[in-house]
Amino acid sequence: NAGVTQTPKFRVLKTGQSMTLLCAQDMNHEYMYWYRQDPGMGLRLIHYSVGEGTTAKGEVPDGYNVSRLKKQNFLLGLESAAPSQTSVYFCASRKTGTGDYEQYFGPGTRLTVT
Amino acid sequence: AQSVTQLDSQVPVFEEAPVELRCNYSSSVSVYLFWYVQYPNQGLQLLLKYLSGSTLVKGINGFEAEFNKSQTSFHLRKPSVHISDTAEYFCAVTLLQGAQKLVFGQGTRLTINP
Numbered sequence: 001n002a003g004v005t006q007t008p009k010f011r012v013l014k015t016g017q018s019m020t021l022l023c024a025q026d027m028n029h030e031y032m033y034w035y036r037q038d039p040g041m042g043l044r045l046i047h048y049s050v051g052e053g054t055t056a057k058g059e060v061p062d063g064y065n066v067s068r069l070k071k072q073n074f075l076l077g078l079e080s081a082a083p084s085q086t087s088v089y090f091c092a093s094r095k096t097g098t099g100d101y102e103q104y105f106g107p108g109t110r111l112t113v114t
Numbered sequence: 115a116q117s118v119t120q121l122d123s124q125v126p127v128f129e130e131a132p133v134e135l136r137c138n139y140s141s142s143v144s145v146y147l148f149w150y151v152q153y154p155n156q157g158l159q160l161l162l163k164y165l166s167g168s169t170l171v172k173g174i175n176g177f178e179a180e181f182n183k184s185q186t187s188f189h190l191r192k193p194s195v196h197i198s199d200t201a202e203y204f205c206a207v208t209l210l211q212g213a214q215k216l217v218f219g220q221g222t223r224l225t226i227n228p
Contacts, residue, residue: 004157031213040123042204042218043158050213058215090157094214101146101165101214105157 002026004106006091012112013081021076021109023091031094032074033058033103034066036087043090049074081113116141116207120219127195128227135190135222137205145207147188148216149179152202161203164188175199200226 007022023032030051035043045058049068063085065077074093078085088110092103121136139145146165150158162173169181179190188205205219 033215035218040220042118042120042220043216044218045215048213048215056213092158092216099165100163101208102148102160102163103216105150105159107157 004091004093004104006089006106006109008109009107010110012114013078014114015082017081018077018079019081019111020078021089021091021111023074023076023093023106025072025074025091025093025104027093027095027104028071029093029095029104030071031096031103032068033092033094034064034074034076035090035092036060037090037108038087046076046089081111083113085111086113087111116145116209116217118205118207118217118219120203120205120222122222123220124223124225126225126227129197130194132193133191133195133199133224135203135205135224137188137190137219139186139188139205139207141186141207141209144210146210146214147179147181148206148208149173149177149188149190150204150206150218151175152204152221154201158204161190195224195226197226197228199224 004025033048034046047066052071091106094103117140148163149161164181172178206216208214
């Protein structure tokens with residue numbers, strides 16, 4: 001049981017390049033989230049999904065797109081990277097119906113845009 | 115909308131001393147409250163949570179927090195810290211309904227000095 005995994009762990013992009021971050025969970029969780037972490041700002045929600053085939057915008061969605069084609073995977077895409085997207089990205093997942101409301105986090109992806 | 119304020123960005127303490135990390139929140143409706151810990155170069159791990167019931171909540175690693183509805187606070191405490199408690203701590207809230215998106219505070223960096 002690997003929990004929540006994220007690929008890649010590190011990436012350096014040039015301005016204007018594109019990339020996709022992959023989040024995978026093996027806990028059969030319904031809800032999945034993408035956050036970005038910046039110094040002094042905590043974590044901010046980018047997009048989230050409440051089930052396979054559904055996505056919704058969070059607090060800071062501009063410049064990002066997401067897809068949830070399979071229940072266990074949640075992809076975060078940057079179509080044209082900008083230096084402002086330099087950040088650490090965390091994926092999280094949560095099971096519904098259990099009453100504990102805990103989100104389980106992946107180890108993070110450190111992205112630098114030059 | 116909900117918001118979370120962590121009143122101290124950095125807290126240095128000596129080993130075996132007590133510590134309190136302060137968290138205040140703002141919400142017009144009832145929320146659930148969480149404390150997460152992030153050790154260096156890792157993802158976030160749940161320390162404790164308040165959903166209902168007793169306002170004093172005990173978590174892992176000897177931490178506890180007290181929910182104070184009138185003060186809208188959820189301060190984290192530990193009576194005696196260890197070097198291994200060096201980490202960043204995040205307070206977060208979520209609504210009882212909907213997708214239970216987490217809203218995080220800015221984080222408090224706890225540094226334990228020998």
